[in-house]
Amino acid sequence: MNNSTASKSDDLQHELEQYSQSLIKAKRNAKIFGILEFIFLIPGFMNPVLAIFVFIFAILFFSNYIKSKKITKIINSLNNNTNKTIVSTNKENIIPKNLSNNINKPDDIYLKKLTGKNKSINKSQGVFDNFVVVDLETTGLEPTRDYIIEIAAAKYENNEIIDTYTTLVNPEVFIPPNITNINHIDNDMVKDCPEIKEVLPGFMNFIGQLPLVAHNAPFDIKFLNANLALLGLYLNNPIIDTLPISRKLFSEIENHKLGTIKEYLNIDVQDSHRALPDCYVCGQIYLEYSTKEKNKKALANIKLHSDIGLNKEECYSIVKEILKKHNKDLTYVRYGFTSNYFDIRAFYNFLRLKLKGKKYYALLDNSLAEINSMIPDLTLKYEVAPKSESNKIRILINSPEDLYILEPIIIQAFDKCIDSMEYYRNNVSVAEKNIAEYLNT
Numbered sequence: 001m002n003n004s005t006a007s008k009s010d011d012l013q014h015e016l017e018q019y020s021q022s023l024i025k026a027k028r029n030a031k032i033f034g035i036l037e038f039i040f041l042i043p044g045f046m047n048p049v050l051a052i053f054v055f056i057f058a059i060l061f062f063s064n065y066i067k068s069k070k071i072t073k074i075i076n077s078l079n080n081n082t083n084k085t086i087v088s089t090n091k092e093n094i095i096p097k098n099l100s101n102n103i104n105k106p107d108d109i110y111l112k113k114l115t116g117k118n119k120s121i122n123k124s125q126g127v128f129d130n131f132v133v134v135d136l137e138t139t140g141l142e143p144t145r146d147y148i149i150e151i152a153a154a155k156y157e158n159n160e161i162i163d164t165y166t167t168l169v170n171p172e173v174f175i176p177p178n179i180t181n182i183n184h185i186d187n188d189m190v191k192d193c194p195e196i197k198e199v200l201p202g203f204m205n206f207i208g209q210l211p212l213v214a215h216n217a218p219f220d221i222k223f224l225n226a227n228l229a230l231l232g233l234y235l236n237n238p239i240i241d242t243l244p245i246s247r248k249l250f251s252e253i254e255n256h257k258l259g260t261i262k263e264y265l266n267i268d269v270q271d272s273h274r275a276l277p278d279c280y281v282c283g284q285i286y287l288e289y290s291t292k293e294k295n296k297k298a299l300a301n302i303k304l305h306s307d308i309g310l311n312k313e314e315c316y317s318i319v320k321e322i323l324k325k326h327n328k329d330l331t332y333v334r335y336g337f338t339s340n341y342f343d344i345r346a347f348y349n350f351l352r353l354k355l356k357g358k359k360y361y362a363l364l365d366n367s368l369a370e371i372n373s374m375i376p377d378l379t380l381k382y383e384v385a386p387k388s389e390s391n392k393i394r395i396l397i398n399s400p401e402d403l404y405i406l407e408p409i410i411i412q413a414f415d416k417c418i419d420s421m422e423y424y425r426n427n428v429s430v431a432e433k434n435i436a437e438y439l440n441t
Helices: 004-047 050-086 106-117 177-183 196-208 219-232 244-247 258-265 276-309 310-327 370-374 402-427 431-439
Strands: 131-137 147-155 160-168 210-212 239-241 332-339 343-346 346-354 363-364 381-386 393-396
Touching: 004 050, 004 177, 004 244, 106 219, 131 196, 131 276, 147 196, 147 219, 160 196, 160 276, 196 219, 210 219, 210 276, 219 239, 219 370, 239 244, 244 276, 258 431, 310 332, 310 343, 310 346, 310 402, 343 402, 346 402, 363 402, 370 393, 370 402, 402 431
Parallel strands: 131 210, 210 239
Antiparallel strands: 131 147, 147 160, 332 343, 343 346, 346 363, 363 393, 381 393
């Protein structure tokens, strides 16, 4: 193919791609405005303002519909010119001949690959123990015009490699020297290798529905989807991209190429620009990320546990059990909340508990001397509370059952509350009313 023919072919293909993208956009817009017009149609009969919106949506729908028709005609015209310009006669042709048994025209191949390339990617930031790391080597950067020359994959189960997949691919085009300089794959290496249409079914069987991990994942996935489209397939696996992950994990390194990361993590693999060694480096990035995320989740669970704290109903039940054991009247016993505290009351508070946060404790009015005299063999730790808690004494508890140890203090505090309530009843005129309201809460 001479230079002028190749240049003209490239220009036509580029123009065709531009119009194809515009066609997709016009069809999408027409669909959106058509739906909006339908939604607002009935309300528009009753509301003049909504009727205006219906009119606007109708105009936008028809303008995009007409635009899509015009672009379709242009694409058909370009396709005819492309057929005249691109001659599939040698290995340097930009589109290989007979890539699929069902495809005969080069523009059919191009449009199918373009459709596959534009398939949405099922992006994920999940943490998986079972996954497949994928890496490709290609003849260039554009999935619709360049070709896969190597596919490699490493399958992980419980974060350990259990199987690998690797194959060179005959692209049916000439591999430029600059590409060989990068990935060390030359034309002699691929001349007897299977074509992409023969490789992809086995590759799809290998990965199954497992999450796929790749470095700069959109590049690899777009290439795979472009070629899978020729077989009527596409990837719907969760896709994890380790490039943004690397930028977060290793923000201090100069760049985030796999070779740089390999050196930074001291990973011992050879031939960094081939697909399978790159899979090992990419897999290690994901394992580092997974470990960090699991640790964050574990810390979050610890925090969640501390937020849940001790069971208040169980604490309340134990206190009532203690009172009942000493034949105390439970008529006036209630519980409530004051800020972060769980209060147990007999009209007045007689036991304040802190059941959430870093520490769980009973906040007591007693002095240390009084506490030691009532519970000589106290096994629970204690500390002086800060000024915000009036310098009272904190008795640290680890479980609701620790309240049994405080039995003498609980009984004494309850008796004082009942005495105070009786004094209040006998000396304040509105006491009976207030006590009755308390009992009804």
